[in-house]
Amino acid sequence: MAKRKTKSSPAGRVPQRAPATAGDDTDITALGLPAAPLSPEMAAYFAKCEDKLGFVPNVLKAYAFDPAKLGAFVAMYNDLMLAPSGLSKLEREMIAVAVSSHNRCYYCLVAHGAAVRQLSGDPPLGELMAMNYRAARLSKRERAMLDFAVKLTAEPWQIEEEDRERLRRAGFSARDIWDIAAVAAFFNMSNRLASATDMRPNSVYHAQAR
Amino acid sequence: MAKRKTKSSPAGRVPQRAPATAGDDTDITALGLPAAPLSPEMAAYFAKCEDKLGFVPNVLKAYAFDPAKLGAFVAMYNDLMLAPSGLSKLEREMIAVAVSSHNRCYYCLVAHGAAVRQLSGDPPLGELMAMNYRAARLSKRERAMLDFAVKLTAEPWQIEEEDRERLRRAGFSARDIWDIAAVAAFFNMSNRLASATDMRPNSVYHAQAR
Amino acid sequence: MAKRKTKSSPAGRVPQRAPATAGDDTDITALGLPAAPLSPEMAAYFAKCEDKLGFVPNVLKAYAFDPAKLGAFVAMYNDLMLAPSGLSKLEREMIAVAVSSHNRCYYCLVAHGAAVRQLSGDPPLGELMAMNYRAARLSKRERAMLDFAVKLTAEPWQIEEEDRERLRRAGFSARDIWDIAAVAAFFNMSNRLASATDMRPNSVYHAQAR
């Protein structure tokens, strides 16, 4: 409140700190595994990323030390997040961010927060998924979906028929329930691989779709 | 990854959702307490906010139903966050956001995340404080300060002499320790008042200093 | 059970331990900040405490290193705990103790436990608030109030409209909800400042109103 332009701090800045993203685009993980040669298929995929996104997401570079692991990750990721589903792409990204918020995963919050901003055209929605999805103005469908995903993240041993029933009452089919569970489960995997290796997101994400 | 411009979703947007910030600037809390007339001192303070920030922070409007409460809050807030201290203003805001991240407080994360972006001139630093301060590149001083603040937030009953000793070893004086504790404690109060009343941040914060 | 007068322990006492309150009245915090001169207003307030209570509460002495901080604390405290409200003074003190019990704060449990004993004229009520408010025989109003205050303390991110609705059903107005939230929030601040500094309660509290 009236706080950022006081006389005692004329510039209102502390320019001497190193930027918080220093190294994020070059030292992608704490493991320093050298990249292996890309298979032709993966080389084409990386080129497509460059073409469409303007960059290759760091998670792909992190996996690039081993072609088999990279291929398996990309296949599963693309199926889950891009293939036809009763869940929209935005809904899948909302799950990704709400799960990553519970797990406080820097990489996934940055990368998928940007996706929610972009897909929704509503930047604060990305913030809300990263901060506390319960504070967002959501439809009943969205809320039921995120409640299930976050409970599954926090206490998977407590999920029971009643939880699935709640999703059914919100209009989700058996296949939709699988997809909600699979996306939430996938980010519980990715969050942990990212945290275990201190994976850093491409710094370009931070300013996207603000 | 190459995901936001596929043929099946040409615009890459879901424009039909209501914006996530709908109502945030008008329905400031869930309690709907009518504003009381401002004292001359508070009227001048609100005018100063308008002048310097371009708006009156919603937390002030939320307290405006009762002049005594508003005055006490402003006095404590300004002393803690703006008065001279061994902690820089940025450091105090970093504590504010890291504490609010633990408590997942929408209002404080938005308002003070913007302050960290602005004071640091390094927008991703604000994101990192809101997501997981442990993933940020921090000085030892900053890390010790935030470790204490977040432990005090999560498990105040576990704070002991050893924790204070760790701050002293990082160069903090007795007075600095009070200030770290006081700022962390204050946001444990504010986070809870905001969550209890569903306080909404001014929507202007979202795009500030990105 | 028949245990405290056995032959093997004739006196039933271990007099050689130093008293648990040794130093509580002199070494008020672990920080050792020297008191600043009191403003005339605060000097009068301290005198009033001496006159009415017989002592100055240690929390005031702890804040006395900085007149601005002391003044802001006293103003907020007196407004919250003593100003007119839909909550009785006893109810506000019950919230203070139940919150402090969750946070296991020695200072606040001792000082405000004494207040509950005194205001209620029912010493065990103070014990119950400090031990487990759920075990107390409470009115529905009291129980709803404490359930909200303790949930807000433990998991502020989970508070939602349903929680406020439960308070409304128990007869609380919007203003009452603010006051419940504000008192609970305030003690989440005070508990943490006390724990961070190892603040010690005046030893006179222990025997008050037993």
Added chain:
Amino acid sequence: MAKRKTKSSPAGRVPQRAPATAGDDTDITALGLPAAPLSPEMAAYFAKCEDKLGFVPNVLKAYAFDPAKLGAFVAMYNDLMLAPSGLSKLEREMIAVAVSSHNRCYYCLVAHGAAVRQLSGDPPLGELMAMNYRAARLSKRERAMLDFAVKLTAEPWQIEEEDRERLRRAGFSARDIWDIAAVAAFFNMSNRLASATDMRPNSVYHAQAR
């Protein structure tokens, strides 16, 4: 702070509340199991309690519906708390209260808090064990003993050789370690039986040894 004798609340009391201990001496548990005839041995034991304590502890009356259960409980209790041990009776009672504090057990905190006050001759020590043993001024031996007991209470699956080693370094023998563990374990049982049945402590405990 000058709060309990203001004009607006002349008497400073709310006499109309039912006492918090109403029924505690008559409705000992929520189960209402009728007492069975006492065996001669137990009748003598109850008489001894009346003689030495002035009352029969309610936990004994709670068990009195079944002579075999009563006998087994008394035998185990008396061995643990009264038989010769490397731990003093006060130390055993300190463990009892610190464990009961973690479990927030009304019955055991009241009954064994009184025992700590009585055996130590230092009433605030009883309060500190019930509130937060970490805030008490303790010897290294006492602290090590309580740290083990409370960790065993909170996270028994995490106890390992290193924890036992810490007790050995504080001077405890193998037999002492057993006794610390056994007392802590016993109160984890008693706390749960008391909570499960809403067992109420004799109201006489509240004012004992203050």
Added chain:
Amino acid sequence: MAKRKTKSSPAGRVPQRAPATAGDDTDITALGLPAAPLSPEMAAYFAKCEDKLGFVPNVLKAYAFDPAKLGAFVAMYNDLMLAPSGLSKLEREMIAVAVSSHNRCYYCLVAHGAAVRQLSGDPPLGELMAMNYRAARLSKRERAMLDFAVKLTAEPWQIEEEDRERLRRAGFSARDIWDIAAVAAFFNMSNRLASATDMRPNSVYHAQAR
């Protein structure tokens, strides 16, 4: 999946590891307390165990350093687990294992898991109690009983009349509620004594009733 007979691992075994149960039958606890001479009654009891079970359970050997403690433990155990009750012996063992699963107690999971397998004639039931009782196909009565026992284990301070009411609605009498509570409470004691001392189960249990 097709994984255990691949060429690169012809035998599918790693025989060089020491068996996980090495020492379990000889080094029964980490304390190494020497056994005291057995009373005639206990000697007869040990002989009866040898006769009927083929071995003396290690928990008895662990207690054998002190005849009074051994006797008290056996008396309480046999009353709880073998005396007439509204709960079947299998139900009592199911509680024992579900509680021990929450507390992750190696000794009790092994010994009482074997009992559930044996008493039920359905080995996977023992596994399910040890892994996650919520995943088992249970009657409403069994489920209510285990929900109460595990809540009492995890959060005893949260047990209230509503929890007892749920047991009554599932058909349990006041005496049955005592027995459920007493068995759950007892294993909260035993789990902790076993974990505190690193008590090892007789290795013969592992293969029993598979």
Added chain:
Amino acid sequence: MAKRKTKSSPAGRVPQRAPATAGDDTDITALGLPAAPLSPEMAAYFAKCEDKLGFVPNVLKAYAFDPAKLGAFVAMYNDLMLAPSGLSKLEREMIAVAVSSHNRCYYCLVAHGAAVRQLSGDPPLGELMAMNYRAARLSKRERAMLDFAVKLTAEPWQIEEEDRERLRRAGFSARDIWDIAAVAAFFNMSNRLASATDMRPNSVYHAQAR
């Protein structure tokens, strides 16, 4: 103790309960998604499972409603668990079970517990991984590996350089650290998909390699 052949319970069994595994081999998930036709590659893989294991693991049948998802899962699983790695197959299975124990996942504990029994030739090792890996006699390497995997499971946001450093000190390479993280992360995904859908393990696992 001497408990399973008493006169009052001659048979020592309760044969009338439905087996706990009733339906596990037919109703594989709670979603009832109909299987899609297998691709030739997957048909061959299922046949290979039948040939080598004697059955098709239920997780494969659960995924069989969608060929793309089945293929992606099998590719990732086989790479992680069967491809060359600095971790032995047994070590990878030990991680799988310890992670699944934290998450209390019935499916994975049964299926991968069997794998640990089989690969180690030491059945109790499988039990220990499922119950509490801390109670097992492990090498320093195994212990460090499991400590990292379980911390990553429980609190991924707390993993930092110090945790990776601990693995390095135990002899693990950067690539090994990736593999530990990837296996732990994968089972955090699988556990959640299994819990979300109530996936049931093939009943044949229960008796394998006992």
